[in-house]
Amino acid sequence: MIESSDLRMTRIPLSHGAGYMPALGFGTLIPDPAETITATRDALEAGFRHFDCAERYGNEREVGKALQEGIAGGGITREDIFVTTKLWNSNHRPDRVEPAFEASLDRLGLKYLDLYLIHTPFAFQPGDNQDPRDQNGNVLYDQGVTLLDTWKALETLVDHGKCRAIGLSDITLDMLKPIYESARIKPAVVQVESHPYLPETELLEFCKERGIVLLAFAPLGHGMKPGLLEDPVISAVAARVGKTPAQVLLAWAVQRGTALLTTPRSAARARENFDISRLPEDAFDEINRIQIRQRLNPVVNTGVPGFIPQSKSTAQGK
Numbered sequence: 001m002i003e004s005s006d007l008r009m010t011r012i013p014l015s016h017g018a019g020y021m022p023a024l025g026f027g028t029l030i031p032d033p034a035e036t037i038t039a040t041r042d043a044l045e046a047g048f049r050h051f052d053c054a055e056r057y058g059n060e061r062e063v064g065k066a067l068q069e070g071i072a073g074g075g076i077t078r079e080d081i082f083v084t085t086k087l088w089n090s091n092h093r094p095d096r097v098e099p100a101f102e103a104s105l106d107r108l109g110l111k112y113l114d115l116y117l118i119h120t121p122f123a124f125q126p127g128d129n130q131d132p133r134d135q136n137g138n139v140l141y142d143q144g145v146t147l148l149d150t151w152k153a154l155e156t157l158v159d160h161g162k163c164r165a166i167g168l169s170d171i172t173l174d175m176l177k178p179i180y181e182s183a184r185i186k187p188a189v190v191q192v193e194s195h196p197y198l199p200e201t202e203l204l205e206f207c208k209e210r211g212i213v214l215l216a217f218a219p220l221g222h223g224m225k226p227g228l229l230e231d232p233v234i235s236a237v238a239a240r241v242g243k244t245p246a247q248v249l250l251a252w253a254v255q256r257g258t259a260l261l262t263t264p265r266s267a268a269r270a271r272e273n274f275d276i277s278r279l280p281e282d283a284f285d286e287i288n289r290i291q292i293r294q295r296l297n298p299v300v301n302t303g304v305p306g307f308i309p310q311s312k313s314t315a316q317g318k
């Protein structure tokens with residue numbers, strides 16, 4: 001980890017000399033296309049240089065547009081930003097991997113990716129339907145492909161210089177271990193839910209020992225209330241150090257050596273979430289002692305997205 005006295009500038013090295021990942025990442029799981037553009041632009045302006053996308057989010061074009069505008073506006077180059085996207089479950093068959101990757105690249109308007117992830121370890125029936133179901137509403141899984149088959153297709157993308165690093169998302173330690181053992185190019189990153197109620201300590205230790213970056217999603221507990229943002233320990237630390245609960249949670253995540261993804265949807269929150277600073281050791285330890293354990297997102301069990309935020313206009317309409 002490239003520690004800096006300024007926590008906001010923390011960068012974590014990726015295995016295989018694949019560069020550095022800025023620890024503070026902006027997630028683009030935003031249902032509304034117009035809001036995707038403004039929120040991505042606001043994040044870039046606030047200082048975020050790491051952007052997490054996915055074909056499943058259906059908004060790679062909008063993220064790409066905001067990033068291109070940011071680059072064209074001057075001061076920021078492609079090399080200054082770190083862009084990830086993810087292969088969806090219905091594209092796990094090896095012959096579908098490169099076309100899916102190229103389609104994402106085209107929508108994002110980029111020539112290469114910094115990181116490509118297998119979105120979940122669950123293969124769905126191959127095809128253009130991202131949510132294939134039988135007549136009873138059960139997901140149609142694909143038994144004709146293994147995770148290792150898909151992984152090997154991702155390794156080929158690295159060989160061809162199309163993406164600098166590859167990794168996995170929504171994976172458990174038990175599923176990660178055999179891929180790690182068999183892989184020719186080891187996973188550089190695993191993206192999983194992690195926060196003080198789900199510290200994933202064992203997975204984090206495994207990753208640290210092998211130079212894998214743990215990239216935490218839901219660092220604010222998906223913003224759910226009641227939840228982490230109102231936790232008494234977090235609130236007390238926030239009051240003591242003169243920061244907001246969100247800033248405390250994000251600082252904690254970076255200080256324990258993970259990268260993170262957060263999704264502020266307004267310019268003010270983007271500035272707030274980027275403006276983190278180091279917590280005193282006693283505050284850091286206090287957060288580590290929180291005993292509550294809660295997983296918020298069940299995607300890790302089924303491959304079915306467990307939490308899709310409502311678009312603001314939809315939410316208001318309800």
Ligand SMILES: NC(=O)c1ccc[n+]([C@@H]2O[C@H](COP(=O)([O-])OP(=O)(O)OC[C@H]3O[C@@H](n4cnc5c(N)ncnc54)[C@H](OP(=O)(O)O)[C@@H]3O)[C@@H](O)[C@H]2O)c1
Pocket residue numbers: 026027028029030052053119169170191192217218219220221222223224229246247261262263264265266269272273297299307309
């Ligand atoms: N691999 C996967 O399966 C997976 C699953 C989920 C997410 N992700 C990734 O992780 C990213 C992060 O999503 P997340 O939901 O996990 O992020 P999060 O930052 O934990 O939660 C986002 C929620 O927190 C609220 N929020 C943001 N900043 C805040 C602040 N300063 N104070 C109070 N509330 C605040 C937002 O509210 P407003 O919307 O009102 O601003 C939003 O409802 C996603 O965009 C996506 O890239 C990946």
